Amino acid sequence: MSLFADPRWRDAFANLPDYLGAHVRVSLAALALGLAISLPLAILARHRPVLRGALLSFAGIVQTIPGLALLALFYPLLLALAALSLSAFGVGFSAFGFLPAVLALALYSMLPVLRNTITGLDAVDPALVEAAQGVGMTQRQVLTMVELPLALPVIMAGIRTAAVWVIGTATLSTPIGQTSLGNYIFAGLQTQNWVLVLFGCAAAALLALAVDQLLALIERGLRLRSRVRAALGGLGLAALIAATLLPSLAGARSTYVIGAKTFTEQYVLAALLEQRLAAAGLSATTRAGLGSSVIYDALKSSDIDAYVDYSGTLWANQFKHPGLATRDQVLADLKQDLAKDGVTLLGEIGFANAYALVMPRAKAEAQGIRSIADLAARAPSMTIAGDYEFFSRPEWANLRKAYGLAFKTERQMQPDFMYAAVASGEVDIIAGYTSDGLIAKYDLVVLDDPRQAIPPYDAVLLLSPKHAGDAKLRDALKPLPGRIDIEAMRAANLQAGSGSTPDAVARALWEKVKPR
Amino acid sequence: MLATMTRDAPPMIAYTAVDKSFDGGRIKAVDGVSLAVARGELLAIVGGSGSGKTTLLRLANRLIEADAGRVEIEGEDVQAADPIALRRRIGTVFQAGALFPHLSVAGNIGITPKLLGWPRDAIAARVDELLDLVRLDRAQHRSRFPHELSGGQRQRVGVARALAAKPAIVLMDEPFGALDPLTRDALGEDFRALHQRLQLTTVLITHDITEALLLADRIAVMHKGRLLEQGTPAEVSRSTEPYVAELLQTPRRQAQRLGALLPQDGAA
Numbered sequence: 153m154s155l156f157a158d159p160r161w162r163d164a165f166a167n168l169p170d171y172l173g174a175h176v177r178v179s180l181a182a183l184a185l186g187l188a189i190s191l192p193l194a195i196l197a198r199h200r201p202v203l204r205g206a207l208l209s210f211a212g213i214v215q216t217i218p219g220l221a222l223l224a225l226f227y228p229l230l231l232a233l234a235a236l237s238l239s240a241f242g243v244g245f246s247a248f249g250f251l252p253a254v255l256a257l258a259l260y261s262m263l264p265v266l267r268n269t270i271t272g273l274d275a276v277d278p279a280l281v282e283a284a285q286g287v288g289m290t291q292r293q294v295l296t297m298v299e300l301p302l303a304l305p306v307i308m309a310g311i312r313t314a315a316v317w318v319i320g321t322a323t324l325s326t327p328i329g330q331t332s333l334g335n336y337i338f339a340g341l342q343t344q345n346w347v348l349v350l351f352g353c354a355a356a357a358l359l360a361l362a363v364d365q366l367l368a369l370i371e372r373g374l375r376l377r378s379r380v381r382a383a384l385g386g387l388g389l390a391a392l393i394a395a396t397l398l399p400s401l402a403g404a405r406s407t408y409v410i411g412a413k414t415f416t417e418q419y420v421l422a423a424l425l426e427q428r429l430a431a432a433g434l435s436a437t438t439r440a441g442l443g444s445s446v447i448y449d450a451l452k453s454s455d456i457d458a459y460v461d462y463s464g465t466l467w468a469n470q471f472k473h474p475g476l477a478t479r480d481q482v483l484a485d486l487k488q489d490l491a492k493d494g495v496t497l498l499g500e501i502g503f504a505n506a507y508a509l510v511m512p513r514a515k516a517e518a519q520g521i522r523s524i525a526d527l528a529a530r531a532p533s534m535t536i537a538g539d540y541e542f543f544s545r546p547e548w549a550n551l552r553k554a555y556g557l558a559f560k561t562e563r564q565m566q567p568d569f570m571y572a573a574v575a576s577g578e579v580d581i582i583a584g585y586t587s588d589g590l591i592a593k594y595d596l597v598v599l600d601d602p603r604q605a606i607p608p609y610d611a612v613l614l615l616s617p618k619h620a621g622d623a624k625l626r627d628a629l630k631p632l633p634g635r636i637d638i639e640a641m642r643a644a645n646l647q648a649g650s651g652s653t654p655d656a657v658a659r660a661l662w663e664k665v666k667p668r
Numbered sequence: 669m670l671a672t673m674t675r676d677a678p679p680m681i682a683y684t685a686v687d688k689s690f691d692g693g694r695i696k697a698v699d700g701v702s703l704a705v706a707r708g709e710l711l712a713i714v715g716g717s718g719s720g721k722t723t724l725l726r727l728a729n730r731l732i733e734a735d736a737g738r739v740e741i742e743g744e745d746v747q748a749a750d751p752i753a754l755r756r757r758i759g760t761v762f763q764a765g766a767l768f769p770h771l772s773v774a775g776n777i778g779i780t781p782k783l784l785g786w787p788r789d790a791i792a793a794r795v796d797e798l799l800d801l802v803r804l805d806r807a808q809h810r811s812r813f814p815h816e817l818s819g820g821q822r823q824r825v826g827v828a829r830a831l832a833a834k835p836a837i838v839l840m841d842e843p844f845g846a847l848d849p850l851t852r853d854a855l856g857e858d859f860r861a862l863h864q865r866l867q868l869t870t871v872l873i874t875h876d877i878t879e880a881l882l883l884a885d886r887i888a889v890m891h892k893g894r895l896l897e898q899g900t901p902a903e904v905s906r907s908t909e910p911y912v913a914e915l916l917q918t919p920r921r922q923a924q925r926l927g928a929l930l931p932q933d934g935a936a
Contacts, residue, residue, distance in 0.1 A: 283766035285731055287780045287829065288756030301770045377770065377813065 268310025272303030499633025589646020
């Protein structure tokens with residue numbers, strides 16, 4: 153089978169208008185905002201050495217913050233601001249998706265524009281500035297009629313750099329809820345669908361390249377004082393923007409938004425929810441790849457309308473209950489906490505996806521390890537791997553306290569790589585997920601937790617406050633709770649992790665579990 | 669000649685005991701200079717680099733402010749004048765032209781009228797008139813850009829730009845310095861004719877005493893910020909100042925040798 157006959161390409165292309173449109177929209181807004189701030193600042197700071205130094209070092213520091221972190225930082229910042237504005241003026245705004253992405257990317261675009269504008273203006277021949285004053289120009293006229301036009305090619309070069317950076321970094325705005333070409337990359341990475349990852353990278357690179365070349369054309373036009381080139385570049389750019397924005401604007405707005413976190417199971421469940429809504433005649437879109445801490449707040453502020461979370465996660469991380477509790481206690485607490493936020497708990501899906509310490513069956517048997525208690529003695533010579541959040545979660549603190557665990561090394565890994573790493577012996581033990589299909593695939597074993605240090609993680613279906621009383625939505629999703637057991641979910645996860653699209657997996661899953 | 673005609677009228681430009689220093693007083697660029705330029709006069713200020721001659725010129729249109737003393741234009745203290753308005757009514761020709769590279773010849777020449785808010789067609793007509801005046805072909809040069817011109821053509825445009833808003837005073841900062849001798853000579857002669865025809869008052873900065881002798885009505889010699897000597901070429905040639913005598917050595921020697929090499933009757 154040729155590479156291009158792969159059905160995943162078709163899936164990828166189907167999402168292109170939406171992802172590309174959103175990507176261009178957020179990049180364009182960020183760049184426009186960045187320019188609107190940077191250009192006047194550069195002009196203002198040019199003859200003020202202190203301000204100039206402060207500004208350039210600030211922009212330089214911003215540049216050193218990893219893009220993902222910068223984007224992530226803007227989310228809680230805006231959340232706090234939105235709450236403040238809501239209490240002060242009675243007007244709130246969404247801290248989710250577009251706004252934090254635009255602000256963070258705008259900040260990211262500042263350095264090249266600031267630096268090139270200042271450099272470009274500095275490079276204007278002082279004799280020409282004197283001539284401009286000599287023929288009777290005011291300070292402002294010197295700037296607008298002589299200095300800026302002469303510095304324009306250098307400024308354009310800065311804008312080009314900024315545009316490429318912004319378009320590239322915008323792929324990282326997916327986890328804070330902004331749809332972008334990054335959706336391909338994050339989804340592909342989670343479901344080990346390398347076709348999708350490749351597609352996302354190529355699309356972002358092509359977009360950046362096209363914009364860069366068109367801006368280069370304008371820049372050359374300005375440099376050579378060729379109006380034709382500059383106009384051609386401008387036209388090309390306008391056409392590109394129109395072509396990418398129009399299809400996504402023309403698309404019908406969906407009534408419901410389904411959320412999904414950043415791992416395979418969540419993609420499958422989101423697809424399942426979307427299919428259930430579609431079956432009930434309701435239109436829905438999915439915002440996938442959302443960060444674990446972003447997604448609940450997004451639901452609470454009705455930026456998304458439904459998603460599946462896990463009881464223990466919310467109980468410990470979101471609502472900060474200390475210590476340990478039984479399964480029923482956790483659910484009871486949770487219902488109370490959710491009700492306070494206006495969030496509806498529609499029901500438990502039927503399986504639990506808890507953290508669990510996992511190791512190869514053969515190794516466990518050879519060393520006589522059956523439970524975490526057996527592990528404690530050997531831990532000091534072992535390496536453990538967990539996902540990016542595990543070691544900072546309360547469960548890990550509980551585990552260490554309950555069993556006196558201390559490992560030689562703790563490593564963080566992309567969840568889907570952990571299983572292969574433990575199977576190959578690169579690490580000795582991993583903090584995996586009970587519902588993960590890879591446990592069966594690699595013949596791993598889940599260690600018992602006799603002291604119940606890890607709280608229960610029942611998958612629960614949540615609805616946003618906005619749709620709390622929405623009978624159509626409730627009716628569409630009502631058949632779901634209680635239908636999917638751990639075996640069914642593991643099988644689905646395994647399938648989704650080995651190349652099938654979440655959509656197809658969700659369809660097959662429903663065929664298997666639907667009420668007859 | 670000209671000087672006698674205008675001696676009684678108030679001077680167009682008058683410096684009175686002007687001081688100007690840079691670098692917090694460490695470099696004294698202009699040191700107690702008093703100098704008057706009469707209406708219709710072409711005054712050349714001669715000096716080496718660092719003599720303060722360019723500073724003196726910039727004080728006239730307030731590109732630089734004096735530390736002490738008075739600078740008057742047409743009897744008015746420049747400190748009382750709006751510097752922008754002042755510069756728009758004084759024409760300035762800069763070293764090597766200093767044309768705006770992003771503007772066409774017409775755009776460069778018409779810049780001051782444009783700043784003064786002249787109507788578009790009046791500017792266009794003025795540009796054509798000036799191209800004729802500085803002997804550049806209208807159609808051929810109007811829409812060219814500075815980088816497409818020769819050095820001489822560029823400086824002709826520079827002169828046209830200075831004259832665009834019909835100033836009575838023209839300041840020239842080493843205008844012909846970067847040109848080859850032939851172009852330089854032609855341009856000097858052409859400007860001298862324009863000066864007379866338009867009844868301008870001109871201050872020309874040059875480091876070349878020969879150029880000053882050939883073009884100017886009067887010459888002022890600057891050295892280390894001080895005005896050493898001023899007067900007609902004949903008056904300056906009788907100066908007892910050693911520096912002036914030294915300056916005059918070169919043209920004198922050249923004149924002698926040229927006189928010997930090119931005898932009058934031989935040329936006939």
